[in-house]
Amino acid sequence: MCGIVGAVAQRNITPILVEGLKRLEYRGYDSCGVALHVDGQLRRARSTARVAELEQQIAQTGLAGFTGIAHTRWATHGAPASHNAHPHFSRERIALVHNGIIENHDELRAELSALGYVFESQTDTEVIAHLVDHLYAGDLFDTVQQAVKRLTGAYAIAVFCRDEPHRVVGARHGSPLIVGVGRGENFLASDAMALAGTTDQIVYLEEGDVVDLQLQRVWIVDAQGKPARRAVNTVHVHTGAAELGPYRHYMQKEIFEQPRAIGDTLEGVKTIMPELFGDKAFPIFKQIDSVLILACGTSYYAGLTAKYWIESVAKVPVNVEIASEYRYRDSVPNPNALVVTISQSGETADTLAALKHARAQGMLHTLTVCNVATSAMVRECEMAFITRAGVEVGVASTKAFSTQLVALFLLTLTLAQVKGRLSEEQEAEYLKQMRHLPVAIASALALEPQIIAWADDFARKENALFLGRGMHYPIALEGALKLKEISYIHAEAYPAGELKHGPLALVTEEMPVVTIAPNDALLEKLKSNMQEVRARGGQLYVFADADSRITSSEGVHVIRLPEHYGLLSPILHVIPLQLLAYHTALARGTDVDKPRNLAKSVTVE
Incomplete structure (x- = not known):
C-alpha cells in the first residue's frame, strides 16, 4: 500500500526511481508518479495505469534529473485519478509524496484556502505540500520540521524544493521510511526492496525523525528536533524470488x-x-x-x-x-x-x-x-x-x-x-x-487438474458458502477470503454446526457449499451438516481426506487429499482452497495479482 522512492545524486536518477516503483508494485496501488528537479524547474509524470505505462511516458518526454521523488498510491482521500496521483506540487516550488493519512486535513485545507492556496485534488497529501510552501523561508529541512508539528495522523513524506537543488527531506510518524546511503548520493524509500541493487546500506528512521538528504551527507533529527544517530545496517535484499x-x-x-x-x-x-x-x-x-x-x-x-x-x-x-x-x-x-x-x-x-x-x-x-x-x-x-x-x-x-x-x-x-x-x-x-x-x-x-474442473462451475456463481469444524473453521474462513479477494464472488464461512442457525436459509442449487472434511473426531457430525445442505438442494464441493468415507454422488463432488495429517491438517487443506480461488478468478478474467481496491501491505488504519 503506497510506496515512496527518493534520490539525490550526481547522475540521472530516473531509472532508479522507476525501478524502485517496480519493486514496490507488490504493495498494491492504483496510480503512480515521478517528480524531478530539471533545469531549475519542477517536472513530473503521473499515471493511473501501471508503472510500465509511467515508464513509457518518461521515455517519450525524456524526463531526467539528479534530484527527485516517486510514488505508488493506493487511494484513500479522492478517487484513483491523475489529479489525485502523487507527487503533488505547491506553486511550482514544492514537490511532495506521502504515505499514510492526515486526520486534520480538513482544518488545514480551510486554513490554507483562506491564504489563497488553490487545491487541485481531493487528497490529504496536497494539504502537506501547501503547508510546506506556506512555511518555507529558504531552508527546506527547517520548514519540514515546522510543518510536521501541525500534522495529526500517520505519515511518511519525501519532499524537495525548486530553490534547493540536490536536497530531499523526509519525515516519518506511524508509517515506515528508510534511508539508503551511497557514495556521493543518498536515497529514501518506504521499503528496502525499492533500493535493491542500488545500495545495501540502510538506515531505519525512528518515530518522529526528520532527515535531510544531500549529496555528501545524511542528517537526522528526532521528534524533539535534536540530532539523532541512527545505525547504518547492511541489508541484502534478494530480488530473484520476485x-x-x-x-x-x-x-x-x-x-x-x-x-x-x-x-x-x-x-x-x-x-x-x-x-x-x-x-x-x-x-x-x-x-x-x-x-x-x-x-x-x-x-x-x-x-x-x-x-x-x-x-x-x-x-x-x-x-x-x-x-x-x-x-x-x-x-x-x-x-x-x-x-x-x-x-x-x-x-x-x-x-x-x-x-x-x-x-x-x-x-x-x-x-x-x-x-x-x-x-x-x-x-x-x-x-x-x-x-x-x-x-x-x-x-x-x-x-x-x-x-x-x-x-x-x-x-x-x-x-x-x-x-x-x-x-x-x-x-x-x-x-x-x-x-x-x-x-x-x-x-x-497435484490435485490442480481436478480443482480446475470445479473452478469452471464456480466462475458462473456469485455466492458461495464455506464450512469447517474445529481447527478447520479458520481454514474455511481463509478459503472464503481468497475466493472473494480475487474472483469477486461473495463468499462466507461458517462453523458447519452453525449452518442450521441461519445460513441454511441461503442454500439453493445455485449456492455452492465448500466443505473441509478431514478424518477427525468431528467427521460424523460434519456429515450430518452436509446432509442438511443436500436436503435443501445445495451443491456440495468436499475436500476430504483419503480415508474419510465420503463418496461422490448427485450434488456431492469430492476431491480427496492424499493423507490425513492430524493437527497439521489445516496446513494441507488450505492448499486446494488457494488453487480453487486462483483458477476461479482465472476463469472469470479478473486481475489475479492486483485485485481491485486491495493492497499488499496495509500501512494505514
Whole structure:
C-alpha cells in the first residue's frame, strides 16, 4: 500500500526511481508518479495505469534529473485519478509524496484556502505540500520540521524544493521510511526492496525523525528536533524470488512455492527449543500464563488456527484479536500474557498500533511472526520468528500464510515443552510430521487438474458458502477470503454446526457449499451438516481426506487429499482452497495479482 522512492545524486536518477516503483508494485496501488528537479524547474509524470505505462511516458518526454521523488498510491482521500496521483506540487516550488493519512486535513485545507492556496485534488497529501510552501523561508529541512508539528495522523513524506537543488527531506510518524546511503548520493524509500541493487546500506528512521538528504551527507533529527544517530545496517535484499518465471501469475507461483517455503522455514530446526524464538524466550515462556494474538486478515485466521493448537497441546489459554478493533475497546490487560503479532510485511499499521497499545497497557512480553526481518514489527517486538517464505508479490497471501502456520505450530510445541506438557516421543513425532510437510503439500498441489474442473462451475456463481469444524473453521474462513479477494464472488464461512442457525436459509442449487472434511473426531457430525445442505438442494464441493468415507454422488463432488495429517491438517487443506480461488478468478478474467481496491501491505488504519 503506497510506496515512496527518493534520490539525490550526481547522475540521472530516473531509472532508479522507476525501478524502485517496480519493486514496490507488490504493495498494491492504483496510480503512480515521478517528480524531478530539471533545469531549475519542477517536472513530473503521473499515471493511473501501471508503472510500465509511467515508464513509457518518461521515455517519450525524456524526463531526467539528479534530484527527485516517486510514488505508488493506493487511494484513500479522492478517487484513483491523475489529479489525485502523487507527487503533488505547491506553486511550482514544492514537490511532495506521502504515505499514510492526515486526520486534520480538513482544518488545514480551510486554513490554507483562506491564504489563497488553490487545491487541485481531493487528497490529504496536497494539504502537506501547501503547508510546506506556506512555511518555507529558504531552508527546506527547517520548514519540514515546522510543518510536521501541525500534522495529526500517520505519515511518511519525501519532499524537495525548486530553490534547493540536490536536497530531499523526509519525515516519518506511524508509517515506515528508510534511508539508503551511497557514495556521493543518498536515497529514501518506504521499503528496502525499492533500493535493491542500488545500495545495501540502510538506515531505519525512528518515530518522529526528520532527515535531510544531500549529496555528501545524511542528517537526522528526532521528534524533539535534536540530532539523532541512527545505525547504518547492511541489508541484502534478494530480488530473484520476485521474478515470475514460467508461471502465469505471481499468486500461482507462490502457491507452488509452498513446499520450498515451508522447507526453508523449518531449515535448521532439529529439535524444539525456546531459542528458536530468541535468547529471552525461555524465561518469558516459563513465566507467561496466557497468549494474546493480534493480527489482521489472513494473519488473523492463522492466529485463530493457532488458538486451537496452543490450547490443545500446550494447555495455555489464548485470545485472538482483530488488531484494528483491539486498541479501540476496553480490555483487561494481563502483564503475564505473551503478546504475539502476526504480519507478512511487518508494517501492518493496525497491528503495529495494537502492539503499542498492548505495551502501553503493561503487556511487555512480545513476539512477532513475520516474513520480513528488517520490518518495523521485528524491531518493535522483544522476540521474533522470521518465516522464510521469500518475497510474496500477489496481494492474496498464500505462502506467507502457510509458513505462519508452521511458525505458530513451532510456538505451540515450544510452549508445551517449556510448560512440561510435551514428551520426547511426542516431540519426535511432531517434528517428523513437520519435515514431511513439503512432500505432503506437493501431493496436494497435484490435485490442480481436478480443482480446475470445479473452478469452471464456480466462475458462473456469485455466492458461495464455506464450512469447517474445529481447527478447520479458520481454514474455511481463509478459503472464503481468497475466493472473494480475487474472483469477486461473495463468499462466507461458517462453523458447519452453525449452518442450521441461519445460513441454511441461503442454500439453493445455485449456492455452492465448500466443505473441509478431514478424518477427525468431528467427521460424523460434519456429515450430518452436509446432509442438511443436500436436503435443501445445495451443491456440495468436499475436500476430504483419503480415508474419510465420503463418496461422490448427485450434488456431492469430492476431491480427496492424499493423507490425513492430524493437527497439521489445516496446513494441507488450505492448499486446494488457494488453487480453487486462483483458477476461479482465472476463469472469470479478473486481475489475479492486483485485485481491485486491495493492497499488499496495509500501512494505514
